[in-house]
Amino acid sequence: MAHAYTPGLKVLEKTILTKTRRLPLKGTVKVKKGDMVKAEDIVASTELPGNVYPLNLANFLNVDPSEVVNFLVKKEGDVINKGDVIAETKGLFGLFKRSVMSPRSGTLESVSKITGQAIIREAPIPVNINAYIDGIVDEVIPNEGVIIRTSAAFIQGIFGIGGERRGVLKVMVEKPTDTLTDDLIDDSCKGKVLVGGAFMTLEAFKKAEKTGVEGIIVGGFNYKDIKDIVGYDIGVAITGQEPINTTLIITEGFGEIHMAMQTFNLLKKHEGFVTSVNGATQIRAGVIRPEVIICLAEKAESKIQQAEVKGMDIGTVVRVIRAPYFGVLGEVMELPHGLQKLESGSMARVAKVKLYDLNKEVMLPRANLEIYETN
Amino acid sequence: MEKETIKPENIISILATDCGSTTTKAILIEKQGDEYRLVTRGEAPTTVEAPFEDVTKGVLNAVKEVEELRGRILLDENKIISPQKDNTGVDIYISTSSAGGGLQMLVAGVVKAMSAESAERAALGAGAIVMDVLASNDGRMPHEKIARIRHLRPDMILLSGGVDGGTISHVVEMAELLRAANPKPRLGANYRLPVIYAGNKNVIPEVEKNLKDVTDLFIVSNLRPVLERENLGPARDKIHELFMEHVMAQAPGYKKLMEMTHAPIMPTPGAVGTIIQVIARNENISVVGVDIGGATTDIFSVFKDPYSGEPVFNRTVSANLGMSYSISNVLAEAKLENILRWVPFEIDETDLRNRIGNKMIRPTTIPQSLDELKIEQAIAREALRLSFIQHKSFAVGLKGVQKERTISDTFDQSSTGETLVNMMDLDLLVGSGGVLSHAPRRHQSARMMIDAFLPEGITQLAVDSIFMMPQLGVLSSVHEKAATEVFVKDCLLHLGTCIAPVGTIKPGKEMVTVKLELPEGKTYHETIPFGEMVLIEAPYVPINAEITPVRGIDVGNGPGNALNTTIYGGLVGIIIDTRGRNPFVLPTNHDMRIKKLQAWSQAVKEFEN
Numbered sequence: 005m006a007h008a009y010t011p012g013l014k015v016l017e018k019t020i021l022t023k024t025r026r027l028p029l030k031g032t033v034k035v036k037k038g039d040m041v042k043a044e045d046i047v048a049s050t051e052l053p054g055n056v057y058p059l060n061l062a063n064f065l066n067v068d069p070s071e072v073v074n075f076l077v078k079k080e081g082d083v084i085n086k087g088d089v090i091a092e093t094k095g096l097f098g099l100f101k102r103s104v105m106s107p108r109s110g111t112l113e114s115v116s117k118i119t120g121q122a123i124i125r126e127a128p129i130p131v132n133i134n135a136y137i138d139g140i141v142d143e144v145i146p147n148e149g150v151i152i153r154t155s156a157a158f159i160q161g162i163f164g165i166g167g168e169r170r171g172v173l174k175v176m177v178e179k180p181t182d183t184l185t186d187d188l189i190d191d192s193c194k195g196k197v198l199v200g201g202a203f204m205t206l207e208a209f210k211k212a213e214k215t216g217v218e219g220i221i222v223g224g225f226n227y228k229d230i231k232d233i234v235g236y237d238i239g240v241a242i243t244g245q246e247p248i249n250t251t252l253i254i255t256e257g258f259g260e261i262h263m264a265m266q267t268f269n270l271l272k273k274h275e276g277f278v279t280s281v282n283g284a285t286q287i288r289a290g291v292i293r294p295e296v297i298i299c300l301a302e303k304a305e306s307k308i309q310q311a312e313v314k315g316m317d318i319g320t321v322v323r324v325i326r327a328p329y330f331g332v333l334g335e336v337m338e339l340p341h342g343l344q345k346l347e348s349g350s351m352a353r354v355a356k357v358k359l360y361d362l363n364k365e366v367m368l369p370r371a372n373l374e375i376y377e378t379n
Numbered sequence: 380m381e382k383e384t385i386k387p388e389n390i391i392s393i394l395a396t397d398c399g400s401t402t403t404k405a406i407l408i409e410k411q412g413d414e415y416r417l418v419t420r421g422e423a424p425t426t427v428e429a430p431f432e433d434v435t436k437g438v439l440n441a442v443k444e445v446e447e448l449r450g451r452i453l454l455d456e457n458k459i460i461s462p463q464k465d466n467t468g469v470d471i472y473i474s475t476s477s478a479g480g481g482l483q484m485l486v487a488g489v490v491k492a493m494s495a496e497s498a499e500r501a502a503l504g505a506g507a508i509v510m511d512v513l514a515s516n517d518g519r520m521p522h523e524k525i526a527r528i529r530h531l532r533p534d535m536i537l538l539s540g541g542v543d544g545g546t547i548s549h550v551v552e553m554a555e556l557l558r559a560a561n562p563k564p565r566l567g568a569n570y571r572l573p574v575i576y577a578g579n580k581n582v583i584p585e586v587e588k589n590l591k592d593v594t595d596l597f598i599v600s601n602l603r604p605v606l607e608r609e610n611l612g613p614a615r616d617k618i619h620e621l622f623m624e625h626v627m628a629q630a631p632g633y634k635k636l637m638e639m640t641h642a643p644i645m646p647t648p649g650a651v652g653t654i655i656q657v658i659a660r661n662e663n664i665s666v667v668g669v670d671i672g673g674a675t676t677d678i679f680s681v682f683k684d685p686y687s688g689e690p691v692f693n694r695t696v697s698a699n700l701g702m703s704y705s706i707s708n709v710l711a712e713a714k715l716e717n718i719l720r721w722v723p724f725e726i727d728e729t730d731l732r733n734r735i736g737n738k739m740i741r742p743t744t745i746p747q748s749l750d751e752l753k754i755e756q757a758i759a760r761e762a763l764r765l766s767f768i769q770h771k772s773f774a775v776g777l778k779g780v781q782k783e784r785t786i787s788d789t790f791d792q793s794s795t796g797e798t799l800v801n802m803m804d805l806d807l808l809v810g811s812g813g814v815l816s817h818a819p820r821r822h823q824s825a826r827m828m829i830d831a832f833l834p835e836g837i838t839q840l841a842v843d844s845i846f847m848m849p850q851l852g853v854l855s856s857v858h859e860k861a862a863t864e865v866f867v868k869d870c871l872l873h874l875g876t877c878i879a880p881v882g883t884i885k886p887g888k889e890m891v892t893v894k895l896e897l898p899e900g901k902t903y904h905e906t907i908p909f910g911e912m913v914l915i916e917a918p919y920v921p922i923n924a925e926i927t928p929v930r931g932i933d934v935g936n937g938p939g940n941a942l943n944t945t946i947y948g949g950l951v952g953i954i955i956d957t958r959g960r961n962p963f964v965l966p967t968n969h970d971m972r973i974k975k976l977q978a979w980s981q982a983v984k985e986f987e988n
Contacts, residue, residue, distance in 0.1 A: 056559040058521040069548065113559070118551040118585055121521075123559045163740045226729055227707075227736030239708025240699055241739050258736035287704055287742060326744040327734065327751060348752035349819030349987060352745060372744045 013160040013255075013293060013374070015267050021156045021297065022142055025133050026149035028052065037144050041135040041152060043170055043280060043299075048133045048149045054126035057108045061091050062120020064104040069120030077103075078112050085109045090122060136168055137280050138299040157274055157298040159255070159267055161221070164283025164294025165234060165243045166251030169197070171218035173271065173279045173298065177201040180268035183260070184222055186211040193217050197279045197296075199271045203260040206232055212250050219251040219281040221271065221296055223263030223331075244284025244292075251283040253294045261331035264323065264376070274298045316375060322357060326372040333376060334359040385462055385470050387858050394445070394459060394469040395850035396438050397647055398425055398476040398636075401673040401703055401743055402813075403434075405441035406847050407449055407469070408854075408865055415861035417869035420845055421445035424743060426632070433632035435639070438474070459639055473857060474640050475849040476633075477647035477672065482506060482622050483565060485533040487513040487557070489540035489549040494578065497603045498539040500693075501577070501611040505618035506649030507534075508675065508698045513556075515540075515549045521556060528560035534626040536562065536572065536594075537614060538586070541579030543604045550582045554589040561593055570629070571595040573621045577602040577614040597621070622646055642857045648677045650852025651811065652694050654866060655679040657855055659690055661863070664806035667832065669763060670848065671812035673703035673742055676762055678770035682799045691799055693774035697766040702759060702814050703742030710735050713761035720965050721757035721830065723976035724750065749986065752819070756827055759814040763831030771798040802835040802960075803881065803935055809871070811843035822914075822985045825874045825951045835881045835960050836935035837926075837946055840874040873919040875949035882932040883959035886910045890932055890957045894925040895946075912979040913955040917948025954983055 031050020035041060061076075062069040075091045078084055086109045095101035106112075110126040139154030174196040176188050184200030186207040193215050200208075200222035206229040212220055231237050234246045255267050277298045286292040316322065320336045338356035344367065346352055352369040359366060393408040393415070406420045421444025426437035439457060446453045452467045453460060460468030484507040488495030491514035499512050510531050513524055538557065540550040557574070564572040574594040576586045578601055590596045599613040623643050627633040637644060645653075648670070655668040659681035668679040676697045684691045699708040710718060715728060722731075734754060738744065746752040775798050810816070810828050818824045824842045834840075847870050855862035880891045887908050895903040895915065903915050926934045927941040936942040946953065958979075966972040980986060 053561070056522065056525045058525065058556065058559065060521075114555075116551065116555055119548045119555060121552060121555055123555070125559075163736075227732045228729055230736075237707065237711035239711040240705055241707070257733075257740060259730070259733035285740075287740060325741045326737070326747060328748060330737070346745075347748050348746045349749070350745060350752070350817070351819075369745050369747055372747060374741075 013162060013376075014158060015160070015264065015270060015376070016158045017270055018300065019156060019158050021137070021154055021158055023137055023139075023152045023154075023297075024145075024149065025136060025152060026145065027133055028131065030147040031131070033144050033147065033150060035141050035144070035150060037141050039141045040139075041141060042138050043135050043278075045135045046132045047135050047141070047152070050131050051128035052131055054110055054128050055108075056113070057110070057124045057126065059090070059104065059107065059122045059124060060120055061104055061115065061122050065091060065093050065102050065120075067093065067120075070117050072115060072120045072122075073117060076115065080112055080114055082112050083110075084112055084124065090124075136170075136282075137297050138278075154297075155300045157270055157300065159221075159270065159296040161253040161255045161283075161285075161294035161296070162257055163241065163243075164251065164253040164281075164285050165230065165238075165246045166219070166248045166283040167244050167246075168280065168282045168284075169218040169251045170278065170280045171195050171197040173197050173199065173275050173277050175199040175272050175275045180223065180263040180265055184208050184220075189215055189217070191215060197221065197281055199268070199275075200263075201268070202262045209233060209250070209252065213248065217250045219253065219279070219283075221253045221255060221281070223254070223256045224259050224261040225252065225254050227258040241285050241287040243286075244282065246283075251281050253281055253283055253296060256331050257325070259330075264331075264333060266376075271296075316355065316370065316373065321376045322355075322373040323376045324357070324359075324368060324372060325374045329359060329362070329366065329368070332359050332361055336373075337365060339370075387860070390470040390858060390861070392463045392469040392471075393854060393858065393861060394442065394453065394472045395847075395854055396441060396472075396474045397650075397847075397849040398427065398434055398438065398474065399647065399672060400477055401425060403437035403441045404846060404850070405438070405445045406845075406850050407445050407453075408861060410861075414868070415864045417845075417847070417865050419445055419448045420847070421448060427630060431631075433635070434476070434630065435632045435635045438636060438639075461641070471641040471857065472639060473642045473850070473853050474636060475645045475647045475650045475853050476627065476636075477675075482618075482626055482646045483508045483510050483534045484537060484618070485510050485513070485528065485531055485535075485562070486537045487539070487553050488578070489515045489546060489553065491517050493606070494539045494541065494603045497609050497611065498537050498577070498614070500609070501539075501602050501614040502537050502618065503694050503696060504611060504649075504652065504692075505615040505622070506646030506652070507618065508696050510698075513553070515552065521552075524556050525560045528557060528562050532563055532565040533572070534565050535618070535621055536574045537618065538574060538576050539578040539602050539614075541582060541601075542606055543580045543601050545579055547579065547582050547585070550578050551585045551589070554582075554586045558589045558593055564625075564629075570625065573597065573625050575599060575614060575617050575621070577617075595625070619643065619645070619649070642853065645849075645853045645856070647849045648694065648696060650849045651677060652679050652692070653852040653855055654848050654862070655809070656681060656692050657859075657863065658807070658809070658866070658871075659692075662807075665801075665804050666807045666809065667767075667800070667805055668809040668848075669766070669811065669815070669828075669832075671759060671762060671766075671810075671814055672701050673813070674699075674701040674705050676700045676766040676812070678766050680770065680774055680800055682774070682801060682804065684799065691774075693770070693799065695766070695770040695773045697762075697769050700762045700766050702755065702762065702812075703738060705739075706735055706742075706758060707739040709758050709762045709765070712765055713758075718757050718761050720972065721760050721976070722754060723973055723980060724753070725973070726754070755814065756818070756823060759827055760831045763827065767832055771800045774799045802833065802838075803933070805834060805838050807839045807841060808832055808834055809841045809843065811846055811848050813846065816843050816846035820985065820987070821872065821874055821950045822983055825877075825954060826980070826983055826985050829877050829879075829954065829956055833879070833960055833963050834877050835879055836933070837924075837942070837944060838877045838879070839947060840877055840949070840951070841871050842874060843870055844872045845870075873947060873949035874951040875917070875919075875953050876946040877954045877956055878924075878926060878934065878946070879956040879960055880928045880932045880934050881960040882928075882938065883962065883964075884909045884929070884932065889929055891929070891934065891955070892927045893955055894927075895953065896923040898922075907955055907957045909957050909959060910975075911955070911957045912982045913957075914952050914983045915948075915955070916952040919947050919949045921945045922948060922953070951983070
């Protein structure tokens with residue numbers, strides 16, 4: 005594949021980062037260009053249309069749908085409270101009256117003469133978007149949101165669960181090869197974002213969540229334990245909405261895999277910094293990777309310089325992303341033309357890679373290598 | 380790009396791409412003498428997603444590879460040169476696409492087993508992934524339906540219901556629910572969601588009143604104008620048209636791609652369905668085709684309707700059964716023990732789960748070691764098996780277009796409708812998709828298909844050589860001669876024939892006697908006991924066969940009856956599978972199962988030793 009791209013995960017010591025904070029529907033932007041904002045500040049808000057509740061009045065009143073309009077007590081557009089009578093038949097001499105009470109509070113949106121169906125719309129649902137990171141308002145998207153700019157250390161994980169959270173960074177292990185176990189977690193971890201090494205046990209996650217830990221960044225985690233945490237199998241990697249109180253970010257993959265030294269060192273360097281994390285992951289249709297953003301105190305002077313994604317070349321630093329040698333970093337030594345036969349019998353394009361930790365050169369399929377982006 | 384119209388007979392080169400969710404595949408077809416042949420292929424990662432977000436980058440990369448391999452110029456910077464002049468460029472360029480999630484639809488009807496099912500059939504036939512089927516009688520409360528519509532973000536909605544002159548209120552009720560939900564399209568908030576109405580024509584004014592101002596509403600002929608007949612064509616054509624105009628136009632880079640192609644871009648499954656129907660029609664046979672991709676698995680079948688004798692086409696898509704993006708969902712749906720039963724060695728369960736999870740998050744990686752390959756092929760068996768179960772339960776009753784039924788048939792079509800898929804009648808099983816087309820040995824593809832589909836009696840097996848059925852499908856719509864010639868000569872690889880006696884007896888007891896007149900005057904005459912797999916190597920030529928099962932066992936001519944027929948070998952040969960059918964059971968004892976799996980592998984030469 006002469007022009008194959010294998011974009012990798014970013015581990016950037018310092019970058020100018022922008023984050024778009026956009027409302028799901030049009031609304032009001034609360035800040036203006038150039039404003040300095042803190043992560044917790046509300047930058048835009050709107051109201052989602054309320055939930056809708058249909059109610060077949062014709063069935064309840066036992067009348068033809070076309071006649072329902074004659075029995076309405078409330079009219080379209082009226083505000084109604086739960087229990088209010090919406091429609092009522094007169095009955096016979098005041099007896100055998102049938103009435104329909106609203107099961108919800110809201111507005112009577114419409115009544116159909118064809119189906120006899122009334123639509124009750126509940127009160128709008130307010131939505132507020134915060135800045136998520138400390139920074140400056142770089143751009144206002146009228147009625148929709150803002151773009152925040154900041155100077156930050158930035159790390160992408162490979163998989164995460166849980167949404168946006170924030171806390172002070174606390175490194176829990178000595179080395180990137182260590183395991184984060186439950187006995188290391190105590191009350192001092194409350195409100196923090198913890199950093200583990202190669203692996204974290206399920207017990208450790210559970211204790212962290214109970215203790216009130218905001219987020220955990222770790223090299224590896226067992227896939228089967230994810231089900232234990234969220235209560236269901238994650239069949240397709242679209243995450244971020246899980247009902248959990250501690251966001252989990254895995255930097256390398258499932259199983260016990262050493263956290264890349266560069267990632268670990270970067271996190272260690274910023275211990276004590278306030279850190280924003282988001283576990284949202286989506287492998288398909290617009291890749292989203294979980295992220296760790298450590299805002300730096302300095303002013304973000306310029307816009308992000310989008311690094312050009314380059315192809316794999318001699319000298320490119322790569323990470324092996326499949327067994328054997330999963331997680332090992334190395335350097336591309338050769339990119340032979342033509343296909344070569346793998347142990348599996350498949351023919352594939354390969355690269356000769358010098359594996360740093362193991363100090364040996366091996367032929368690996370290019371598809372199993374990821375470019376390791378650092379600065 | 381300026382597109383010149385060239386007469387089909389003057390076309391000497393065709394470039395076709397298929398933009399899959401993981402890989403973009405390009406093939407180059409050239410006229411050699413009087414016939415069209417595949418000359419080379421290339422591939423590159425699909426670039427519909429970040430950081431590239433432009434599908435044409437992957438297309439150009441794949442074409443660049445074709446250019447290098449063929450040694451002639453096809454590109455002028457970022458343009459495909461057309462028409463061909465001297466040795467430069469190609470006469471036509473066409474493409475299919477399933478990238479970015481393909482075409483995702485919500486369908487709605489009145490009666491779940493009637494108009495809603497017909498609407499689902501129309502959407503599936505057009506190549507869509509059906510996210511949900513709403514119906515007045517689907518058991519959900521109206522507010523639950525609204526919540527569901529609001530939650531899903533489909534690419535388009537197909538609304539049907541009521542025969543012409545039939546129910547009005549139920550159809551209007553569905554339209555009212557849609558209006559109240561005010562659904563939003565999946566890609567971008569800058570356009571209104573396309574809704575196709577294909578129901579009772581008398582309800583059109585009411586549907587317009589409810590939906591015209593909140594959606595992009597299109598009206599086509601009723602897809603179920605009378606109870607006894609489906610009319611899926613107009614709805615399906617409109618889906619294709621809207622797929623191009625609305626969905627594709629929103630996906631990153633597709634506007635550019637649409638300008639490059641000489642024919643409308645087809646959803647990949649729609650194109651594969653087209654070519655499967657061409658095979659069934661030309662050979663007058665029953666066919667099951669499967670395309671197992673990274674995200675989804677599609678199954679196509681053409682079987683004769685037992686009542687009318689007419690061939691009936693059906694397609695299903697298992698949206699979350701695939702080998703990369705959806706691989707963890709195969710684990711979730713099949714359960715670990717069902718995957719483990721195909722793994723011919725000891726493996727720790729946690730380790731297996733982690734490997735599957737890692738493939739999900741790094742979907743473009745490939746198995747490097749033999750054990751990793753065996754694990755992926757074990758998962759593929761289960762993905763195929765589950766997809767086929769779904770297909771069998773859907774391929775019932777009505778056919779794709781213009782099926783006449785009696786009223787009594789109509790009422791029992793789905794609830795009691797038997798599947799049209801009759802494995803004993805199946806003539807040809809065709810496999811396509813990465814794990815089947817690119818298996819290191821064709822024997823592995825044959826084994827995966829046999830284990831997953833459990834063919835009965837006599838069944839020919841084939842694979843799509845390099846996974847080009849999608850491109851040939853779209854080509855058949857613009858140049859059927861070229862599509863058919865390449866399909867027969869370069870695409871379809873005949874693996875051989877599977878002889879699978881149906882029934883079960885005690886292990887070790889004699890099950891079937893097979894007598895074959897092989898080429899070069901050779902013969903094969905053996906009696907095979909129950910529980911074995913046997914491979915007889917033979918080329919793709921007609922071979923006279925006399926197959927005699929023991930009492931109670933059926934090979935296609937009734938229990939205990941001998942069958943004299945002509946069968947074909949192929950790249951693998953003739954596989955006799957006496958492991959039993961109905962039921963097919965693997966040993967439950969762990970050690971015995973591994974021993975048996977290894978023995979069968981060795982018998983059919985699945986792996987190089």
